[in-house]
Amino acid sequence: MTFAYSLDGILYNLPALLVLAYLLWRRPVLGAVLVGAVWARVIEQAIPFSMHAVVAGVAMTALNGWRMAIGGVLVLYTAWWYLLQWHAPHSFWMGLGVGVAVGIIARIIDWVGEEGESW
Numbered sequence: 001m002t003f004a005y006s007l008d009g010i011l012y013n014l015p016a017l018l019v020l021a022y023l024l025w026r027r028p029v030l031g032a033v034l035v036g037a038v039w040a041r042v043i044e045q046a047i048p049f050s051m052h053a054v055v056a057g058v059a060m061t062a063l064n065g066w067r068m069a070i071g072g073v074l075v076l077y078t079a080w081w082y083l084l085q086w087h088a089p090h091s092f093w094m095g096l097g098v099g100v101a102v103g104i105i106a107r108i109i110d111w112v113g114e115e116g117e118s119w
Helices: 007-026 028-042 051-060 065-085 089-113
Strands: none
Touching (some): 051 065, 065 089
């Protein structure tokens, strides 16, 4: 049994998948980009950092308190896995930085486009 289908794998992946599903529903283009990046990370092994941290970083840049809180909880959850369980701090911090950058770009696009309520 691979890690992804083990109990630990399901516990690890479920929170990020729920946040990603929210992004797909609320911001389909950003969600699709993140799904493509997750595919590249998990299947192709082409991205050398945590996609969970990327998703958390994007969620933390929302200008809504509870969405930021969801991102913060996902950051703490991902940090527990990467820093304490797997001892891979580089992957965690790099992913978080990329996620915050992507979230800021999304905020700028919202601001420039003024497409109504931002996520």
